Amino acid sequence: MKKAVALLGGPVQLWPKDLKDRILVAKKNNDLIFASDRGSQFLLDMGIVPEVAIGDFDSLKKGELAQLEEYEIDFRYSHPEKDYTDSEQLFKVAFEEYNVDQLDIYGATGGRLDHFLLNIFTFSKSELKKYCEKIRYIDCQNIIMYILPGVKKFQAVAGYNYFAVGNLTAVDDLNISGAKYELKNYSSANPFVFSSNEFVGLQPIVVSLQSGEGIIIYSKDINRFYTAKKPRI
């Protein structure tokens, strides 16, 4: 079981608070560390050297790039006008060259929403779709996973109150059972998310679909994001 962690270039404010510790633990367990573009600099700023760094590095200053090149890193340079995004190239290298079995991806959410939606949709592209069940996008309040046709059980994750199931592509016969809100035989040509579902005690939630691609989102509220500005009227 080859595990890996990847850091992309999304907003620092949305990382899980213990991201550095998570990556240090991964490093200690000999998991691979991947970084794309600005993610490489973020890792170096944490004192962590990635094994693989991918990007055109156009968001780095020249001195920062020179600093990166001093380390033993498998560099992959991309070009600004290319067919694949940096993230797609990173995922292809991870799964096709490094044979990664499980990839946790940080820095993929928020900020520029063209980037975020592209990250989400990347695993709907035919080339990468087959790896979609091996990845998790993780930020400070969400864990995003994918499901392909079949039946899958999901366990509650401590601290995450909400569980959502959606479809990114046309979907046939999507079912949710064992949850607070059940869903039976849902089919649609349009994308949708059944949000704010919940686990019932320790019972797993079972999700199944006949065709298409599903998305699973564990989420929680974070109070500091909803502190309204004073003064009151």
Place this chain on the structure above:
Amino acid sequence: MKKAVALLGGPVQLWPKDLKDRILVAKKNNDLIFASDRGSQFLLDMGIVPEVAIGDFDSLKKGELAQLEEYEIDFRYSHPEKDYTDSEQLFKVAFEEYNVDQLDIYGATGGRLDHFLLNIFTFSKSELKKYCEKIRYIDCQNIIMYILPGVKKFQAVAGYNYFAVGNLTAVDDLNISGAKYELKNYSSANPFVFSSNEFVGLQPIVVSLQSGEGIIIYSKDINRFYTAKKPRI
């Protein structure tokens, strides 16, 4: 031309910095102000009373709800176990009862990504799809719009360097012309985003599609989101 503004319950940190001024200007122009759930309280905290407030108000404390009820607001109470989300109900009321022609929606991005994706996908649902070209989702670094089949011209917006075009549903014959990167006759059953495109001088970008639903994202980078944590190695 009946204009309106809506504030949903997403993270305060992602609002445009001048949101209060924007809403005050809207109010002065007699545009309608809509709020859903936590958005109502946010408005009151800014000293602004919405015309229409929709939600189950389950995120408000009892005192806050009582405070809201003192004002002349068209309240619509939803129920926690319902077929429509608060946002969907708000959009239906805006377009079907108040006959709004143009709706700018704030507080719809970030935070819980099941909510964000649901907001994005809400305008792919058959009932609301016909209104999708009348709305814009706006946060501090993105403006999201939709396009239905046909040809549309987009002008550069000051401060937004990037222009992205994507498809949320299956799409036929998507074209982008007049931009830095052109796209011809793109068809796909899977969602995708062509990100990081750019305007060329003052030339408009022309987007067309034969069938399906497109999404348009104007975006910019915000430096404070990419300040890496010290110390360096």
